[in-house]
Amino acid sequence: MIKKITCTTCPMGCDMLLEHEDGKILSLTGNRCARGKAYAENEFFHPARVLTTVLYVKACDSMLPVRSDRPIPKDRLFECLRAVKGIRVVPPVHRGDILYAGIAGDANIIASADM
Amino acid sequence: MGTDVLVVGGGPAGMAAALSAAQSGAGSVLIVERNERLGGILNQCIHNGFGLTLFGKELTGPEYAGRYADQIGQAEIPCLFNTTVVSMTGNKEVLIRNTDGERQIEAGAVILATGCRERPRGAISIPGSRPAGVYSAGTVQKLINCCGYMPGKRAVILGSGDIGLIMARRLTLEGAHVEAVCEIMPYSSGLKRNIVQCLEDYDIPLYLSHTVTRIFGRERVEGVEISGVDEHLAPVEGTQRFIECDTLLLSVGLIPENELAGYAGIVMDAKTGGPLVNDRLETSVPGIFACGNSLHVHDLADFASLEAVEAGKNAAAYVKAGGEACQEFECRAGNGIGSVVPQRMSAKALAEGATAYIRVGRPFENASIVIKRGDRVIRTVRSPRLTPGEMVKTVVRDSGDGDLTFEVDSHD
Ligand SMILES: Cc1cc2nc3c(=O)[nH]c(=O)nc-3n(C[C@H](O)[C@H](O)[C@H](O)COP(=O)(O)OP(=O)(O)OC[C@H]3O[C@@H](n4cnc5c(N)ncnc54)[C@H](O)[C@@H]3O)c2cc1C
Ligand code: SF4
Numbered sequence: 001m002i003k004k005i006t007c008t009t010c011p012m013g014c015d016m017l018l019e020h021e022d023g024k025i026l027s028l029t030g031n032r033c034a035r036g037k038a039y040a041e042n043e044f045f046h047p048a049r050v051l052t053t054v055l056y057v058k059a060c061d062s063m064l065p066v067r068s069d070r071p072i073p074k075d076r077l078f079e080c081l082r083a084v085k086g087i088r089v090v091p092p093v094h095r096g097d098i099l100y101a102g103i104a105g106d107a108n109i110i111a112s113a114d115m
Numbered sequence: 116m117g118t119d120v121l122v123v124g125g126g127p128a129g130m131a132a133a134l135s136a137a138q139s140g141a142g143s144v145l146i147v148e149r150n151e152r153l154g155g156i157l158n159q160c161i162h163n164g165f166g167l168t169l170f171g172k173e174l175t176g177p178e179y180a181g182r183y184a185d186q187i188g189q190a191e192i193p194c195l196f197n198t199t200v201v202s203m204t205g206n207k208e209v210l211i212r213n214t215d216g217e218r219q220i221e222a223g224a225v226i227l228a229t230g231c232r233e234r235p236r237g238a239i240s241i242p243g244s245r246p247a248g249v250y251s252a253g254t255v256q257k258l259i260n261c262c263g264y265m266p267g268k269r270a271v272i273l274g275s276g277d278i279g280l281i282m283a284r285r286l287t288l289e290g291a292h293v294e295a296v297c298e299i300m301p302y303s304s305g306l307k308r309n310i311v312q313c314l315e316d317y318d319i320p321l322y323l324s325h326t327v328t329r330i331f332g333r334e335r336v337e338g339v340e341i342s343g344v345d346e347h348l349a350p351v352e353g354t355q356r357f358i359e360c361d362t363l364l365l366s367v368g369l370i371p372e373n374e375l376a377g378y379a380g381i382v383m384d385a386k387t388g389g390p391l392v393n394d395r396l397e398t399s400v401p402g403i404f405a406c407g408n409s410l411h412v413h414d415l416a417d418f419a420s421l422e423a424v425e426a427g428k429n430a431a432a433y434v435k436a437g438g439e440a441c442q443e444f445e446c447r448a449g450n451g452i453g454s455v456v457p458q459r460m461s462a463k464a465l466a467e468g469a470t471a472y473i474r475v476g477r478p479f480e481n482a483s484i485v486i487k488r489g490d491r492v493i494r495t496v497r498s499p500r501l502t503p504g505e506m507v508k509t510v511v512r513d514s515g516d517g518d519l520t521f522e523v524d525s526h527d
Binding site for chain 1: 158161162163173175176177178181259260261262263288289306307308310311312315316499500505
């Protein structure tokens with residue numbers, strides 16, 4: 001099977017074609033440099049994204065931006081999002097404070113701003 | 116009341132400019148910000164992707180802004196919040212307004228860092244009624260991220276610039292369904308990484324060479340008609356398709372915010388929508404500088420801040436030593452070039468090496484940006500891929516004579 005992967009490591013944005021079978025990579029074309037290969041392998045085996053969202057803070061009647069402190073496996077983003085939405089934030093909160101420890105493994109949800 | 120350097124706007128550009136002016140020896144620096152806090156547009160950009168260049172980390176907008184705001188606090192630079200600069204003269208008499216009323220401030224130098232605004236809805240004309248549910252993308256960003264309000268459940272986004280792409284992902288994560296992103300051009304002006312991480316990750320279709328040709332619904336949007344367009348961007352009969360939705364987001368571009376420049380009689384550049392500046396980022400009025408999105412729209416906040424550092428330095432130098440008369444040459448946007456900033460460069464700057472920010476007018480593959488003085492080529496920047504969405508930064512060094520022309524040389 002062929003999977004289309006766009007390398008986002010640098011502004012070149014190479015369009016790569018990754019040929020795979022039974023979870024193994026058979027070939028990769030389209031990358032202009034070795035960083036593209038590393039990116040494609042990571043995207044194929046462990047695609048992960050930083051999760052960002054906002055939480056309503058009742059005490060301040062305003063929204064607090066939050067994020068995961070490291071990428072979360074892509075297929076668990078929505079599940080994590082549901083857990084994050086359940087966080088009750090009690091101010092004061094400072095940028096970088098951990099609001100939820102150990103989400104999707106060893107990622108934490110941290111505050112993006114002071115409140 | 117007076118100040119050495121007055122910075123209008125406390126976004127990433129204004130904060131960087133103020134810090135740099137203070138560090139470069141300006142006696143007093145003042146930031147005037149119409150919102151209640153520092154950070155500018157970054158406060159509503161809660162996604163990550165900021166700071167890679169400056170902090171070597173992927174930060175969210177509020178984190179990036181927070182780091183700068185901390186430095187402003189440490190440097191004890193005064194800020195006037197909830198205060199708007201309403202007008203300004205060429206003599207740098209700045210009129211500010213807040214709940215205490217109006218006041219005039221005499222500034223030694225002024226730095227414009229007022230950011231940009233979204234093109235209004237009137238900038239595009241879509242036939243049909245004007246029901247509720249049509250928003251600009253930035254408004255929706257603010258509604259969701261700052262007010263916690265979801266404007267709808269099923270959305271179509273017109274325009275594939277970065278804000279449109281970012282909002283496609285935000286809407287999806289917050290529980291809405293994004294039916295489609297339509298882009299009238301045959302290419303997206305957004306960063307490739309945003310196309311991947313905001314659309315492809317969530318299987319949101321991107322229709323290139325498509326536009327919204329009708330809005331349906333009386334009180335609330337009930338759907339839109341999209342159509343393919345030809346090479347002249349005109350809708351093609353027979354390609355119409357109906358998409359059911361309750362919300363239409365318009366992400367049709369940004370324009371520098373520049374009312375103030377008009378009051379001071381500053382000469383503008385129709386191509387960038389911002390003031391015309393020289394290599395010191397000084398406008399046509401001596402002692403008034405511009406940086407960040409109010410000078411030209413930046414793709415990255417980091418670049419807006421970096422540019423602002425220069426503006427701050429130069430404003431401080433202006434206050435200390437006064438203006439500097441020097442022969443200047445014009446930077447002309449030639450074939451294939453969308454815009455060049457600065458629009459003028461001094462002989463001295465050119466001899467030392469001056470930075471130019473270039474945008475191409477359309478995408479090119481395997482092309483070069485060629486900088487010439489007359490027939491003499493002084494610099495060639497080769498690139499396998501040039502797009503209007505990504506600004507090219509290059510240093511021009513030459514001790515010759517004559518105006519500069521920037522052109523695209525496409526090898527195909
Ligand atoms: C939706 C969106 C997504 C983005 N995504 C990214 C990204 O992923 N990564 C990235 O690096 N960059 C991103 N950017 C770009 C980045 O946000 C901008 O380049 C940057 O914010 C520009 O900074 P600025 O200081 O020039 O303008 P702004 O941040 O707009 O600040 C201007 C400030 O001036 C104030 N002001 C204006 N007029 C007056 C007046 N008359 N008196 C007083 N105050 C005034 C405003 O209130 C505002 O605070 C994004 C931008 C948007 C809109
Ligand atoms: S493959 Fe190399 S050149 Fe291509 S986008 Fe990735 S890092 Fe850039």
